[in-house]
Amino acid sequence: MNTKIRRLKKKNFSSIIIIIIAVVLNVVVSLLMGYWSYSWLPIQASEAAHYVDNLFAFETTIGTFIFLGCTGTMAWILVFNRAPKYDESNGEPLEGNLKLEIIWTIVPLILVLGISTYSTSVNYKLENLGSKIKYDFGAEVPFVEEKKVFDYGPIDVISRQWNWEFVYPNGIHSSELHLPVDKRSNFRLITEDVIHSFYVPAFRLKQDIIPGSVITYSLTPTKEGVFRLRDAMFSGAYFSENQTNVIVESEEIFYKWIKETVKKEPQNGLNPAGRLYEKRLRNGNRGWATVKPAPDPKVNEVGSEARLHDS
């Protein structure tokens, strides 16, 4: 009897050691994964980016801990609790454990409430979205007074099937979006046909553009470079071509660009979808139905399709 208790105690002791080692190992791996997760994301090029990345790293850490905790337990079971061949006896008949189940309900509850509260606080820090005003589709886009503070703008972001056009306060039309670094720029997001989405992965920001509504939006780029702007809401046949570049420059270069570009004569802007559609027509218009792409925008700054992007 005595030896049995002693053996049980010994077994308990060694299992506690194993659990401690497993938990410590799990914590280390989870922290490493959280640290590593920054490298899975594009360059951080706006003030939103590091908030989003920190939140993502935090979630990766917790997620890894839970994932390894659960699957590690499963692996342990698969190694040590396998039934020998021809053994069809039952396992230990545990029906439940109220205490454990309550813990396992409350811990996730606290965890998700914590994560939600954290992300709510991030939401209030970002505050990119301004107002959304409906207007008569096809009529002139109304002027919307932006209540939030910004340094430059508003720039009209006009999305179409399938090209982008940016109109600056001084009347410049451009196929690429030039922005001054470290200044809060303000936009009026407009679509002329279907829903599009203004998405710059390096900024970690995305906003759908709704027909019949004008949406105001602000963001602050924090890094100079060339970043892809991708339409992220499926918009029809040449949706994948509906991309352009965001060029973030120092304030000096930006204002120089503004001053010089206004003098340029308007010409046909970037419209890769239009070129592809012409090619399709030349090849006998094969394929399934599509609406015609919008004509080339008339812009002062054409930009370049061949420009290399940083992310």
Add this chain to the structure above:
Amino acid sequence: MTIFNYDPRLVKTKNSYPKGPNDWKRFFSFNTDAKVIGIQYIVTALFFLLIGGLLGMLIRGELITPPSDLFDPTVYNGLYTMHGTIMLFLFLFPILSGLTNLLVPPMIGAPDMAFPKLNALAFWLVPIFSIILLLSFFVPGGPASSGWWSYPPISIQNPLGKIINGEMLWIIAISLSGISSIIGAVNFVTTIIRMRAPGMGFFKMPIFIWTVLAAQLLQLLGLPALTGGAIMLFFDLTFGTSFFRVEGGGDPVLFQHFFWFYSHPAVYVMVLPVFGIFSELFPVYSRKPLFGYKFVAVASFGITILSLVVWVHHMFYTGTPMWMRNLFMFTTMLIAVPTGVKVFAWIATLWGGNIRLSTPMLFCLGGLFNFIFGGITGVMLATVPVDIHVGNTYFVVAHFHYIIFNTIAFGIFAAIYHWFPKFTGKMFYEGLGKVHFALTFIGATLNWLPLHWAGLLGMPRRVASYDPEFAIWNVLASIGAFILGVASIPFILNMVSSWVRGKSAPPNPWKAIGLEWLLPSPPPHENFEEDIPTVLNEPYCYGLDKPFVEDEQFYIEKSLKKI
């Protein structure tokens, strides 16, 4: 003793259709036997899994290289739209209806469904709307190509201006599918509430029955919103009304609310029965009672209720105001709690068991492994700032395939293997089953794990071409998809050859507890016929010395045809 609400008249009512000849022709007729209908559903659905899978491989073929070089982008858009639609409405919903049909009556001791004719009608709508959907490949302009969301205005643009177009056929097919599901749901709910064996109170039902009830109630609550939205979309497209048409003062975002009010819960309609399957199979193959039966049962309804108030998380960046985003983030997060209860219960069920790694168990374990992963990325997607970055990218595509294929389809395969001997009366080949599992697990992981990184880097979903920096992830994914295609070969081989010439199955090959295992394999037309068992305990009392039904020995001997 729980008061049972079993209505003995139900046994006495003549089954509306006479016992047909036991030949293969009954599978091609308007048969009202739930077991025949179940197999009809499953075989039809598996056929569409092959078609949907073929479309998936075409998609991966296009995406193996950055430029759009295999198809014209319009064709690509049609293919991915049809891939999603076929997989959801022609594979997943029908196959789950099929499993539900097969399992519900025997598991609760009922002779058949409550409304056998409605049941057959619900099934026969499937081939009808499937044909309508497939015909849309051949109409001028091609099939619907606005994604399975079919968001206006893109879905009502109708470039050729013809009355009959792919989008129109798509809406008709989806509405018919909705009607079929509503009919099915009425039937399942009625059957479960009214036709349980004596003694089977709610807290003695198998968990699969709990989850089916939770899922089918969700169908009844949610589907009207989608069907209503689809009809309005049909009117906008065909008759020029302005529910969603901006030019006439409509609002396209309204459709998104109708759509997601149902289509988010739809995921739970599909995943809940799979949770049920996990809860049935883990006890059998680890020879242990289900851990925390009551918690697991009630958690299903927690999921049902919460899933009705989370739909806006699909619309975090459509201009939704801040308070609403935060609110729906909290509700979405809360779903992790009942789901976590289930995951914990499954792992605790495995703990200290006598694990047998047979094919169904392997699929269950693989499904649970993938589900934990998919659940974690789901929580990431629920947080607004992260969703604003990765929403509508390949991260979402990877996440939902982890749920919809790597969890749900894994659970379905587990169920098919587990109950195959019961309903065909034949054993399957274990070796081929294990090959099928290995190929499926490797293919699925290779297909969808790498795509998370493509999404994190900012590759939008639904693109036909992409920037070269995403190429590596896409090459890996495409290889995975082709392995998944290969995985279907051992599966088909196994199913067909086992059914034709497999060994005869005993009534209870897995030594499982459950009413269906007290029946002969395959069960007779009206299951228990005149001798409905009286249930004493829930069907998970492995090693507990608690009797499952009154006079169990009688049923065991009857199933062995000794009586």
